Amino acid sequence: MPSRILLIPCFIVFLIAGYYSWIHDGLYGIWMLPPIVLIAIIYVLSPQIDWFYYKKFTPGLDNIQKQILLTGCPFYLALSAEKKIVFEQRCFLMLLAIDFQGQSEESLPEDFKLMAIIPAVMITFDEEKFLFSGYEKIVIYPTAFPSPQYPNNFHHSESFSEDGVLLFSAQAIFQGYMNPINHYPVTAHEWSKIYIAQNADRKWPEGEEAWWETLAEISGWDSACIFACIGRPDIEILPAVIVHLLYFPKPTMEKFPDVFSLLHPKGL
16 A cells, blocks of 8 residues: 555664664654654545545456456446456546455455446446445345344345445345346345445436336346345336446347436447
8 A cells, every 4th residue: 555655765864763762872863753743634634645545546356356357247248348448447436445344254266256246336336426425335134234224134234324334245246246146146235236326316207017027028037036136125217228238238228228328328
């Protein structure tokens, strides 16, 4: 991290000042104060320092992370070489901007973190502002979980705009990313719901019950499949349409041109 590199000269000055203060009976002790202050400032501002640096000099993903994209992200595969670089850089920045927390004692695998944010990068890829404002934490449970909002429903995703927190199960992240044909991508649905809420000024349509049948014809994900994969009783239809626009763009665009134009107000 760049902030840690900045700490190195501060520690060197501190050690040199401490050495001279020791051999000269404290004569140079006052020179130990500036590096201490700088170390404290850099430590407190380290997230901002790292973000400023990486925003200007954004690296790509490592080979393992690239392999994850190549294995399970058709959206990425369809991009040009130049746009693939942009996609990777945005993945890096989003991983940097979000704090991940696991609910099990085991450390959270890095690939699950990447799989959890890839749909978010896909949704905002055509926009300059690609981060989801206010959402800076993702909590990952091993499997489906209950919550105060849904105490009787073990579900795989939920979000809280007040706290800026998303909840996902590792099971849904993995199954929805690696095998989306049989498992609806729950993470993409949750990010789509947040995207709609944060762009409410676009006057999204309410959605109709008949849309579920249309979506099932496009993807094979009928309403029962989607409800079962998410696990909540109040599944929203409009985020499901956006998910289909991400994974089945051409047929979904033909069936839902109005939603497509709202998702891409500036065109492609």
